[in-house]
Amino acid sequence: MSSNGEVVLPTRPKEHDAANQCPVAMGSSLKSLFLMDEKYRNMNNGSFGTIPRAIQARQRAYQDMAEARPDPFIRYEYGSVLDESREAVAKLVNAPLEATVFVPNATTGVNVVLRGLAGEWACEARPEGEGEGEGEGDEVPQNEILYFNTIYAGCGKSVDYVVETSGRRIGAREIGLGYPCEDEEVVRALERGIRESKEEGKRPRLAIFDVVSSLPGVCVPYPELIALCKREGVLSLVDGAQGVGMVGLDLGEADPDFFVSNCHKWLHVPRGCAVFVVPVRNQGMLPSTLPTSHGYEPRRGKRFSPLPPREDGKSKYVENFEFVGTVDNAPYLCAKDSISWRREVLGGEQKILGYMNKLAREGGDRVAEMVGTGEVLENKAGTLGESAMVNVALPLVVKGAGEEWASHVTSQGGKMKKLETDPATLAVLEDAADAGRAVNWMLNQLIHEHNTFVALYVYRKRFWARISAQVFLDMDDFVETGKVLKEVCERVGKGDWA
Numbered sequence: 466m467s468s469n470g471e472v473v474l475p476t477r478p479k480e481h482d483a484a485n486q487c488p489v490a491m492g493s494s495l496k497s498l499f500l501m502d503e504k505y506r507n508m509n510n511g512s513f514g515t516i517p518r519a520i521q522a523r524q525r526a527y528q529d530m531a532e533a534r535p536d537p538f539i540r541y542e543y544g545s546v547l548d549e550s551r552e553a554v555a556k557l558v559n560a561p562l563e564a565t566v567f568v569p570n571a572t573t574g575v576n577v578v579l580r581g582l583a584g585e586w587a588c589e590a591r592p593e594g595e596g597e598g599e600g601e602g603d604e605v606p607q608n609e610i611l612y613f614n615t616i617y618a619g620c621g622k623s624v625d626y627v628v629e630t631s632g633r634r635i636g637a638r639e640i641g642l643g644y645p646c647e648d649e650e651v652v653r654a655l656e657r658g659i660r661e662s663k664e665e666g667k668r669p670r671l672a673i674f675d676v677v678s679s680l681p682g683v684c685v686p687y688p689e690l691i692a693l694c695k696r697e698g699v700l701s702l703v704d705g706a707q708g709v710g711m712v713g714l715d716l717g718e719a720d721p722d723f724f725v726s727n728c729h730k731w732l733h734v735p736r737g738c739a740v741f742v743v744p745v746r747n748q749g750m751l752p753s754t755l756p757t758s759h760g761y762e763p764r765r766g767k768r769f770s771p772l773p774p775r776e777d778g779k780s781k782y783v784e785n786f787e788f789v790g791t792v793d794n795a796p797y798l799c800a801k802d803s804i805s806w807r808r809e810v811l812g813g814e815q816k817i818l819g820y821m822n823k824l825a826r827e828g829g830d831r832v833a834e835m836v837g838t839g840e841v842l843e844n845k846a847g848t849l850g851e852s853a854m855v856n857v858a859l860p861l862v863v864k865g866a867g868e869e870w871a872s873h874v875t876s877q878g879g880k881m882k883k884l885e886t887d888p889a890t891l892a893v894l895e896d897a898a899d900a901g902r903a904v905n906w907m908l909n910q911l912i913h914e915h916n917t918f919v920a921l922y923v924y925r926k927r928f929w930a931r932i933s934a935q936v937f938l939d940m941d942d943f944v945e946t947g948k949v950l951k952e953v954c955e956r957v958g959k960g961d962w963a
Contacts, residue, residue: 491811491820492939498810499937506917508946510933511682511707511854514730516803519810523802524735527795540773544787546798551783553801554728557814558709559717560742566786567728567797569737571706572619573755574725575673577741578702579610579627581751582671587634609662610637611655611699612673615644615681620673620704638662638669643925645844645873648686655690659697671700676714676726677707680922681842682854682931684712688719695720700747706730709740710807711853713818722747729796731853733803738796741786748782760785811936821853825934828943829855832932835947836860836954837889842929853935859921859928859954860891863900866926884927891958897923904928906962907953915949928954 498517501507507515516524527546530538547567555565568574586608610624616639628637640658642651655672662669672694675685687703694701703721708714710731716724724742728734743751753761759770760781775784811817829841829850842856843849866884885893894900900923911917920931930950932943956962 491817491936493937493941495937501937502916504916506915506942506945507935508932508938508942509918509920510935511679511730511931512920513736514727514733515935516729516733516735516799517806517810519806520733520735520799520803524795524799527798528793531793531795539791543794543798544776547787547794550798550800553804554709554740555742557804558714558726558740558742560724560740561717561744563780563783564742564744564748566741566743566783567794567800568725568739568741568755568786568789569792570729571704571725571727571739572617572623574723574739574741575620575702575704576623577751577753577755578671578723579623580755581753582700583627583631583635584752585750586670587631607668608635608670609667610635610671610673611640611658611662611669612637613651613654613675613678614639614641615675615678616673617675617679617704617706624673636667638667644681644683645842645849647844647846648689648848651686652689652693656693656697659693659699669697669699671702673702673704675707676703676705676712677852677854679707680920680931681856681924681929682707682852682920683842683849683856684851686848687721691719691721694722706739707852707854710814711818711821712851713814716742720744728800728803732800733807734800735796738800740800743782745780745782748780751782754785754789756790758785758789760788817936818853820936821934822851824938824940824943825853825855825932826850828934828938828940829857829932831940831943832930832947832950833857835944836951837891854931854933857930857932857950859930859950860889861894861903861928861954861957862890862892863894863897863923863926866893869926891954892960900928903957903962907957910953910956911949915953917946917949919946919950 498519499515500518500521501515551565551567552562555562568577610627612621612624624637628635638658640654642654655674659669672690674687674690676687677684691701691703700722702723705714705724705726707730708726709728710733714726722744726740728738728740729736759772762781772788807814807817833839833841836857837860838858840858841850842858862884864885870884884890894903904921904923907921908918911919922929922931932946
């Protein structure tokens with residue numbers, strides 16, 4: 466720390482000076498600024514993200530600070546650097562600073578909310594006249610969590626856990642969506658789910674939905690869903706795991722009750738780091754972090770805390786999330802550096818988001834042509850693909866796909882052909898089990914034979930490839946990916962997977 470109290474980073478060797486130079490254009494020329502193997506083609510940024518060399522250097526510098534003077538840095542200096550990152554991310558997503566903290570990943574944030582609310586609801590008395598004659602083990606849950614069938618599996622299982630450990634005080638309602646659908650249909654589906662919950666004598670308390678869903682990777686009209694929840698008196702939990710750094714976010718305008726977004730996926734922040742935004746009005750509902758740590762204040766009396774006293778002007782909520790056990794928090798500290806790097810080296814958020822979306826759309830169309838389907842997952846309004854991911858239909862289906870998609874109109878405006886008998890279809894798998902084995906075989910081929918990875922999945926009895934654009938990719942990468950997917954699909958058609 467300097468004489469004026471400012472935290473000073475230690476000096477590290479200046480390797481890869483190109484990381485500090487502004488490249489002329491995005492695309493393959495940027496690959497040298499990142500850490501990928503030169504022979505590996507990274508087409509799945511949407512799962513784990515990646516960082517530039519310059520940010521890795523910052524991460525290691527913060528780790529050096531913790532190792533050089535562990536107690537002074539972790540106890541007394543870390544908090545001020547963390548506040549700088551909180552401020553940078555809060556500004557980026559237009560959220561109040563006092564509402565903005567970090568957690569390791571979006572799933573952690575979702576669990577903090579679910580477990581906090583479960584505890585809150587457990588302490589509530591049943592509203593007068595509701596569920597009369599029913600005991601604690603009644604068959605009609607008092608409170609209900611609503612979510613779409615496209616919920617991220619880890620979050621879906623988190624809902625399952627809360628329901629199964631609530632003593633039947635909490636239930637869950639899955640709302641079906643069949644993409645490609647229009648944004649208005651998504652809003653109507655949630656509205657219908659809330660109405661049905663109330664009509665059945667239940668209490669819809671929380672709705673969980675995405676900014677961009679995982680599989681399929683499509684944009685969700687989350688601002689409209691938040692507005693609906695406000696009208697209906699339902700809390701909104703927005704899973705923005707795929708969000709910050711890929712799509713524009715304005716939380717001041719949208720005003721969700723709870724919001725979490727992974728910074729390590731698209732914002733070029735080291736793993737794991739997620740921004741967790743909870744307005745002051747709702748912070749009292751979340752008394753504990755996950756795991757519970759020194760910031761928790763038990764009702765039955767105070768316990769000793771080894772941490773320094775709370776800083777003036779810092780809320781209990783912010784302090785609670787500042788220290789959650791001893792872990793490597795260097796990724797949190799890098800968030801401000803990543804935002805600066807994106808601005809100074811890449812030209813800023815608008816340029817980044819515009820490049821990735823354009824590449825995803827054009828590259829996805831090209832891959833779809835190459836594999837023979839000519840089809841990407843998009844609605845009439847073109848809103849599903851307003852991100853950096855594209856979902857390409859592959860020429861592989863599961864028995865019954867024709868009936869599943871019989872009434873669908875393609876993104877090109879034509880009627881869907883009978884999929885099982887379409888000459889473009891290379892294989893019809895017998896059932897979901899065979900489809901799962903085929904997908905696993907295909908993924909292994911991508912990794913071991915082609916040194917790449919694409920998120921492959923089966924949705925509504927069709928095989929899909931979710932392909933991620935990034936600033937270091939260009940059309941050539943999509944063309945090469947199209948060649949690989951075409952070859953692997955042809956091998957499935959020959960039965961090589963079995």
